Every structure is written in structure tokens, then in C-alpha cells.
Amino acid sequence: MAGTYTYPRYAYLTPPELHDGAPRRHPVVVVGAGPVGLAAAIDLAQAGVAVVLLDDDDTVSFGSRGVCYAKRTLEILDRLAVGADCVAKGVSWNVGRTFFREHEVYHFNLLPQPDHQRPGMINLQQYYLEEYLIKRARQLPTLDLRFRNTVVALQPGDDGVRLQVSTPDGLYTLAADWLIAADGARSTIRQLMNLEMEGKVFLDRFLIADVVMKADFPRERWFWFDPPFHRGQSVLLHRQADNVYRIDFQLGWQADPEEEKKPEKVSARIRAMLGDEREFALEWVSVYTFQCRRMKQFRHGRVLFVGDAAHQVSPFGARGANSGIQDTDNLCWKLRLVLDGQAPDSLLDTYSDERVLAADENILNSTRSTDFITPKSPVSLTFRNATLALAREHAFARALVNSGRLSVPAFLTESRLNTADSADFAGDMVPGAAMDDAPLRVDGAGGWLLDHTGGHFQALLYVLDASALDAAQTAECKQLGEATPPLEVVVVSPKNGIAAGGLRVFADCAGRYAERYDARDGTVYLIRPDQHVAGRWRSFDANRLRTALARASGHF
Amino acid sequence: MPLKLEANFFEPGQRYWRAYTPGDDFYEALIETHRGLSDEQSALLNAKLILLLANHIGDISVLREAMAIARQDV
Numbered sequence: 001m002a003g004t005y006t007y008p009r010y011a012y013l014t015p016p017e018l019h020d021g022a023p024r025r026h027p028v029v030v031v032g033a034g035p036v037g038l039a040a041a042i043d044l045a046q047a048g049v050a051v052v053l054l055d056d057d058d059t060v061s062f063g064s065r066g067v068c069y070a071k072r073t074l075e076i077l078d079r080l081a082v083g084a085d086c087v088a089k090g091v092s093w094n095v096g097r098t099f100f101r102e103h104e105v106y107h108f109n110l111l112p113q114p115d116h117q118r119p120g121m122i123n124l125q126q127y128y129l130e131e132y133l134i135k136r137a138r139q140l141p142t143l144d145l146r147f148r149n150t151v152v153a154l155q156p157g158d159d160g161v162r163l164q165v166s167t168p169d170g171l172y173t174l175a176a177d178w179l180i181a182a183d184g185a186r187s188t189i190r191q192l193m194n195l196e197m198e199g200k201v202f203l204d205r206f207l208i209a210d211v212v213m214k215a216d217f218p219r220e221r222w223f224w225f226d227p228p229f230h231r232g233q234s235v236l237l238h239r240q241a242d243n244v245y246r247i248d249f250q251l252g253w254q255a256d257p258e259e260e261k262k263p264e265k266v267s268a269r270i271r272a273m274l275g276d277e278r279e280f281a282l283e284w285v286s287v288y289t290f291q292c293r294r295m296k297q298f299r300h301g302r303v304l305f306v307g308d309a310a311h312q313v314s315p316f317g318a319r320g321a322n323s324g325i326q327d328t329d330n331l332c333w334k335l336r337l338v339l340d341g342q343a344p345d346s347l348l349d350t351y352s353d354e355r356v357l358a359a360d361e362n363i364l365n366s367t368r369s370t371d372f373i374t375p376k377s378p379v380s381l382t383f384r385n386a387t388l389a390l391a392r393e394h395a396f397a398r399a400l401v402n403s404g405r406l407s408v409p410a411f412l413t414e415s416r417l418n419t420a421d422s423a424d425f426a427g428d429m430v431p432g433a434a435m436d437d438a439p440l441r442v443d444g445a446g447g448w449l450l451d452h453t454g455g456h457f458q459a460l461l462y463v464l465d466a467s468a469l470d471a472a473q474t475a476e477c478k479q480l481g482e483a484t485p486p487l488e489v490v491v492v493s494p495k496n497g498i499a500a501g502g503l504r505v506f507a508d509c510a511g512r513y514a515e516r517y518d519a520r521d522g523t524v525y526l527i528r529p530d531q532h533v534a535g536r537w538r539s540f541d542a543n544r545l546r547t548a549l550a551r552a553s554g555h556f
Numbered sequence: 557m558p559l560k561l562e563a564n565f566f567e568p569g570q571r572y573w574r575a576y577t578p579g580d581d582f583y584e585a586l587i588e589t590h591r592g593l594s595d596e597q598s599a600l601l602n603a604k605l606i607l608l609l610a611n612h613i614g615d616i617s618v619l620r621e622a623m624a625i626a627r628q629d630v
Binding site (some may be wrong): 372378 | 560561562563564565573574575576579580582583584586587590593595598599602625629
């Protein structure tokens with residue numbers, strides 16, 4: 001098979017425990033260096049937390065696997081300092097087209113609004129994402145990344161976890177105050193703890209092929225229902241980096257996976273799809289089935305489950321890796337506050353609550369897509385085809401065509417961390433929403449709202465004239481910086497200006513902040529470290545902000 | 557009133573964050589209604605459903621328009 005990618009081999013080093021035999025206790029151990037475990041470890045280590053990251057392998061993901069990385073994920077990856085690498089290498093896209101038999105019936109645009117830094121989605125082979133994350137991880141002095149370290153036993157306790165780890169040099173014991181299980185769908189940690197997943201298996205098989213070819217397919221997602229080249233089934237095409245195309249063929253449950261993986265069989269399918277004699281080469285072929293299921297809760301004492309270890313979805317919607325990275329974004333700031341003694345341990349229960357809700361939304365949407373794509377009964381197939389037939393002409397039917405509802409962040413509107421609105425606001429930036437981006441000028445340079453927020457609590461105070469803030473108000477703002485946890489007040493203003501007392505000023509140069517956040521003179525937003533809105537008001541009141549800050553950091 | 561052909565699904569009191577959600581809510585409920593039925597039973601259910609909805613709409617000119625569109629390309 002063709003090879004556009006050279007798999008790196010990362011060196012195994014004898015762990016310090018095996019050098020001197022002394023057992024060590026670490027504040028955080030992460031198991032699994034896939035995209036989710038790496039994101040968790042980087043997020044914590046960037047903030048100075050000492051993290052040990054264990055992986056049973058010494059290279060990156062084999063095959064393209066997770067391919068689509070959504071806008072929200074890119075915004076999180078930006079904060080982990082790998083977003084730019086991913087976007088530069090990946091194929092950015094916003095438009096998806098859906099075909100029924102010979103004709104296009106529907107297309108969508110993931111990002112119809114202007115003035116966002118990141119596209120709706122990029123396609124990038126998972127091995128690149130992992131390579132960039134590993135490169136970033138190795139820059140962080142408090143991140144100890146250990147390859148070929150396999151967890152074989154686990155002892156959970158009230159104040160920590162003891163792990164037995166197998167290495168080429170033998171076994172050793174590791175103690176952790178907190179354990180993050182990011183070890184994938186077949187999580188060893190989950191199995192060692194005898195924890196169950198609940199949900200359903202779908203009786204269908206899909207063939208995925210990474211195909212290297214020179215082709216002029218646009219930078220779009222193309223999905224076919226019942227195409228002439230693959231009758232009665234569906235096909236999905238994504239363009240990735242390096243002229244590699246990812247093609248998913250639905251096979252049906254009766255298909256024999258070993259037979260279907262044979263290169264001559266796969267090549268014939270691709271030849272039929274291309275409809276011509278152009279050159280192509282197979283790079284990777286796999287047959288998959290899938291499940292939609294989750295753990296009842298993602299926190300079990302000192303063990304926190306993230307990503308596929310905690311929940312799995314069908315691939316239609318790109319809600320797997322994307323939701324896993326959003327898990328870590330939700331978890332890491334909470335864990336950091338608990339480690340620093342700035343929040344009660346119960347704050348971590350809200351990680352489970354909020355991400356269980358997000359997992360349910362992801363499972364709901366990807367199950368609905370799967371049911372539309374692979375109807376389970378004749379009547380369901382009839383409705384599906386009737387919808388597709390009407391969709392060519394009628395808008396209402398186009399809205400029902402479901403070839404995947406692509407990953408978007410959940411609105412955590414029911415979260416206990418939110419302070420409810422006490423005034424009317426237009427738009428979607430409700431308490432619990434992930435922040436919308438907006439172009440800004442900061443210190444005279446162009447930038448983006450999401451590049452200047454996150455990592456700590458912030459209050460965004462919108463004023464028409466930053467220089468008009470009086471000394472008493474700025475002093476109150478500065479005092480919030482001494483709160484527990486600290487709260488940074490930032491002034492957002494339509495005009496460039498300097499606020500008294502050294503407060504930072506974001507100039508809302510295009511007016512998008514005011515528009516998207518329905519901001520008027522005096523409007524304040526309280527923003528969590530993961531860029532979710534925690535509360536908002538029409539006027540600045542330091543005491544009210546302190547109360548909301550306490551709630552948002554787990555003091556209910 | 558002419559037949560509505562723009563997306564029109566909603567549920568009173570519900571706020572939707574994604575445009576596709578109300579349509580998907582309906583579609584799931586529709587397929588779920590048929591769960592476990594034989595083809596014959598499903599056909600009967602569909603007929604009853606059409607009669608119920610037709611009576612609810614009431615305006616026969618609207619129903620004629622819908623019937624004409626449904627008949628196309630069948």
C-alpha cells in the first residue's frame with residue numbers, strides 16, 4: 001500500500017521509578033496518548049501542573065481514523081498551541097453536499113457567518129493531530145510522556161489511585177492523586193474497575209479507504225444516498241491532507257469484513273465511483289461497526305473518564321474525537337482549581353454532569369443520522385426515500401435530510417455553575433453557551449476574542465467609552481483579580497481606548513461582539529476558563545460577580 | 557392559506573439551538589411510531605395518520621395541493 005506518511009517512533013525511556021526503585025506520587029496521571037489524553041495532559045501542564053502521560057504504544061494512530069475536526073475543537077487546540085499547525089496542514093471546509101441517486105438534493109454551510117477565525121471543519125488525518133500534540137507535549141517541562149507504559153492493574157482509593165505499569169524493563173507502581181482515563185473505546189481502566197457502558201450496537205458495516213489520488217473534488221464533504229456506483233447503500237467522501245481522500249462505503253451487516261478489505265475488491269469499488277481510469281493508490285483500508293453508548297457517569301471518585309473511554313457514537317457527525325477534546329476542555333480547569341485548593345472537590349461532579357449531557361446530545365444526533373442513513377425497516381426506508389425525493393424541490397424536506405449533524409458544542413444551559421439571566425438578551429450567548437468568536441483589536445494589533453479569553457475566569461465589561469470608567473470602578477475591577485479563584489475584568493469597547501487602572505481593553509472593531517453578545521453600555525459577561533458563559537448582566541456589580549464566580553467555581 | 561413548503565416544525569415552549577433539531581425531533585417520533593409493526597400494519601398506521609392530519613388541516617384546497625405534489629414522480 002502507498003505511504004504518504006512516515007510513522008514516527010518515539011523512544012522508550014526507563015521510568016524514574018525503575019531507575020531507583022522509589023515509588024512516586026503524582027498529582028495527575030493520564031492514561032492514553034491519543035488526541036484526548038494528549039489534550040488533557042497539555043492543558044494541565046501548560047498551567048504548570050505536573051502530569052504523567054502513559055501510552056502503551058510508541059507511535060501515533062495507525063490510519064487516518066478521526067478525520068474531521070470541528071470549529072470548537074480548533075478553538076480549543078488553539079489554546080493548546082497546535083491549532084495553527086492543524087489548520088495549516090488540514091483541508092478547511094464549510095460546505096457539505098448530499099446526493100440521492102444521480103442528483104444533488106441538498107447542501108449545507110457549517111459557517112454562514114463572516115468574521116470567525118476558524119472554519120466550520122477541517123479534515124486532517126488523526127496521525128498528524130497526534131504528531132502535533134506530541135510535539136507540543138514535549139515542549140512542556142511538567143509533562144512526563146512515557147511510551148510503552150501499559151497499565152495492568154489499578155487500585156482506586158479515597159484519596160488517589162495506585163497503578164501497576166508494565167514496561168520493557170518490567171513492572172512498577174505509580175501513585176496518583178487523580179487519574180484521567182483517556183484509553184479509548186476498549187478502556188483498560190474502565191474494565192479494571194468493572195464499570196459498564198450502556199447503549200446500543202448498530203448492525204451495519206462500513207468500509208473505509210484512504211486513497212491517494214490527484215483529483216479535483218472540491219474542499220467539501222460529499223455524501224451519496226443510493227448512488228449509481230454503490231446501489232442501495234451510502235458513500236461518504238472527505239478530502240484530507242497530502243491528496244489523500246477518505247471514502248466510506250456502507251456495506252450492510254451481511255458483508256464479510258475480511259473479503260471486503262481485499263485490495264482488488266476495494267479498488268473495484270473506487271474505480272466504479274471515479275468512473276474513469278485515473279491513477280490512485282490505496283493507503284489504508286479498514287471495516288468498522290459502531291456503537292452508541294456511554295458510562296452512567298464520567299467521574300468515579302479519583303478517576304475521571306474522558307473521550308471514547310466514557311462515551312462512543314456512530315461516526316456520522318464527527319462527534320467522537322471532537323467531543324473527547326471538549327471533555328478535556330471542560331475537565332482540566334476544574335481539576336486545576338481543585339488541585340490548587342480554589343474549588344471544592346464536588347466541582348468535578350459538574351464535569352460529569354455537563355459532559356454526560358453533551359454525550360447524550362452527541363449520541364442522540366449521531367443515532368438519528370445513523371437511522372436516517374441506514375433505515376431499519378421497509379417503512380423507514382420509504383420515508384427516507386420520500387424525504388430525499390421531496391428535498392430536491394421543497395425546503396421543508398431538505399431540513400429533514402440527515403446525512404450527519406456535524407459536531408457543535410453543547411449548550412450547557414442546565415448547568416449548576418450558571419447564574420440565570422435576570423434581564424433580557426437577544427441571541428444565543430446564554431449562560432452555558434460556548435463563546436462565539438469575534439474579531440478584535442488588542443494593543444493595536446488585530447486578533448480574535450477566543451485567542452484572548454480562556455484559561456482563567458474573566459468578566460467582559462462592555463462600555464461605549466473605555467476612558468470614561470471612573471477610578472472607583474476600575475479599583476473594584478482590579479480587586480476581583482484577588483478573588484478566589486481570580487477574576488480578570490477586561491473592558492470591551494467599540495473604540496480603541498485606554499482604561500484606567502491598567503485593565504486590558506478589547507476593541508470591538510467590527511462590532512461583532514456587540515452584535516453576537518447583544519452587548520450595550522454596561523453589559524457584563526462572566527466567562528469560564530473553558531470559554532463558556534457563566535452569567536451576564538446589564539450593569540457592573542462587583543458583589544453580584546463575586547457570587548456568580550463562587551457558583552461557577554463549585555460553591556453552590 | 558397555501559401549502560407551507562418551508563421548514564415548519566416546532567414544539568410550543570421549546571427553544572432550539574440548532575435549526576435541524578425540530579425536524580429531527582419529528583422524524584424520530586415518526587419512525588418510532590412504526591417500531592415493531594409489520595409492513596401491513598405500517599401501511600394502515602400511515603393511512604390513519606394521513607386522515608387525522610388531513611382533518612386537522614381541514615382546508616381542502618391545501619390538501620389538494622399536497623396530494624398533487626405527493627403524486628409527482630411516483
